[in-house]
Amino acid sequence: MMHTFIALVEDKPGVLTRVASLFRRLNVNIVSLTVGRSERIGVSRMTIVADASPTASHRIMASLYKLENVLDVDDVGQASCVVRELALIKVAATPKTRSHIFELAEVFRARIVDLAPESLMIEITGVESKIEGLLQVLNESEDRILEVSRTGRMVMRRGQHTSRVLDAMRVPATEANQAEEEDPDASTALMAEESGL
Amino acid sequence: MMHTFIALVEDKPGVLTRVASLFRRLNVNIVSLTVGRSERIGVSRMTIVADASPTASHRIMASLYKLENVLDVDDVGQASCVVRELALIKVAATPKTRSHIFELAEVFRARIVDLAPESLMIEITGVESKIEGLLQVLNESEDRILEVSRTGRMVMRRGQHTSRVLDAMRVPATEANQAEEEDPDASTALMAEESGL
Known part of the structure; x- marks a missing residue:
């Protein structure tokens, strides 16, 4: 089964090697991969199409998240794109x-x-x-x-859906707090993280 | 200086890891990379943009050629594309x-x-x-x-220029011989190699 992942990664040397090696270790074949700049300076966006068993999606996402320089991962799955x-x-x-x-x-x-x-x-x-x-x-x-x-x-999701992490990084802390009442500290933490990049 | 390379690679697991690791070893930063299918079944085409010193092109090409599963490399350089x-x-x-x-x-x-x-x-x-x-x-x-x-x-070169290796693989031996008088055995050798892929 084909899985499509969108990964936001810091534009640092070695990040492509790490992602490619991960799929090799998981014994999952990458069918196609594109990397290009995203809406944020220093952040690249990858679209990865991988051929894996239907249940492998969660394992792949968790492994991607753990990689150094990976900021966000989205499994497009059956979403409207x-x-x-x-x-x-x-x-x-x-x-x-x-x-x-x-x-x-x-x-x-x-x-x-x-x-x-x-x-x-x-x-x-x-x-x-x-x-x-x-x-x-x-x-x-x-x-x-x-x-x-x-x-x-x-791949890009239809409608106003945006990458959660990048969105929180860009929106000023006060605005983000109003939008995300359930987790008021998330955006502040991300803002702090951003300055350390 | 930005260098653009077109690499034709066999569509086998691990080829992306090998290419990415090579650039890491050479300490050359990949600015962008796209991989997709080419005109031949089982062969993928990569466009790699790398930021390296003006003299590094030859070294990168030679290293790419030596990699397993790499069939052809083209440095686009100043060619019309x-x-x-x-x-x-x-x-x-x-x-x-x-x-x-x-x-x-x-x-x-x-x-x-x-x-x-x-x-x-x-x-x-x-x-x-x-x-x-x-x-x-x-x-x-x-x-x-x-x-x-x-x-x-x-990137694709303008005009009728095609990938030399793939061209020799596809054209029947007799036709290729007429076209490449200076090296009559090249296409036959490649045809033999093809069946062993």
Whole structure:
């Protein structure tokens, strides 16, 4: 079963090694991983797709939390999310066969981002199945696919849900206290932690 | 100095750990890393951006080549490339303030991919500076950015250039021989290697 985790990590050397080694130790295969900057300076956001048994989610999350430099972990599970992947696809195309690919790109809402005498490059974003769809059509229509580069799955929850930890870090202590009556010290503790980063 | 490498690796457990550990050993900081499927089944494509001295490129490439499961490495360097990054940005917006963000999205050729009563989500692709540009405008116009997720840089060379190794693997031996007169045995050797993967 595929699990998707969002991890917020401090942007420090070795954090990627630690995360990758953890999955190796747990004997869980990482299907895709993307790392990029988040809304906060010094904090990176990872989307990790892992193939593990349905019950492994809790164990993986607990292990991730224990790692140095990991600030927050979210198991997306069945939550309502926007799922996106970016792909660049280079296809062999002569001036004669180009127009056919232009049409395909329009149907898939893809963009042509490079054009050379004998090839062109398509940029497409969407869920995995949409990208697979375009690749399949290109294969079936005997367009020769020269190169494919994909980012792997990136996920964000729909609606106003934000990362709890980062939110508490950013909101001034007074405001956060009003919002989180049940745990008035959490945001203050996080604010203190933040200055020590 | 930023170096960008494209590595083609076999999709086997532990390959990510090995690559991440290598950069750790070389004491080189990985700025961004994306891994996704390539045009060949069982082969993943990594784009690695690393911050290292201008002369470190050769050493990094040589070390990557030596790693198990690494099939090909390309240092993009100053070559002509298409550079793309995907970002999802969640912004706080009420029905009153939405239209302002719609306009911004249009200028940046971004897409609105989710709309909730108090927030919306923007999908944008482009070079890093374009994404930074949108984030800056959003910050300056006092739209509250709730969440940002970015894939990190993905790179593909312009024109018909393809990955040498994969190309030799895919093209039948006879065709490849015609194309690569100077090294008639390379493709045959690779074809043999392929069946042993």
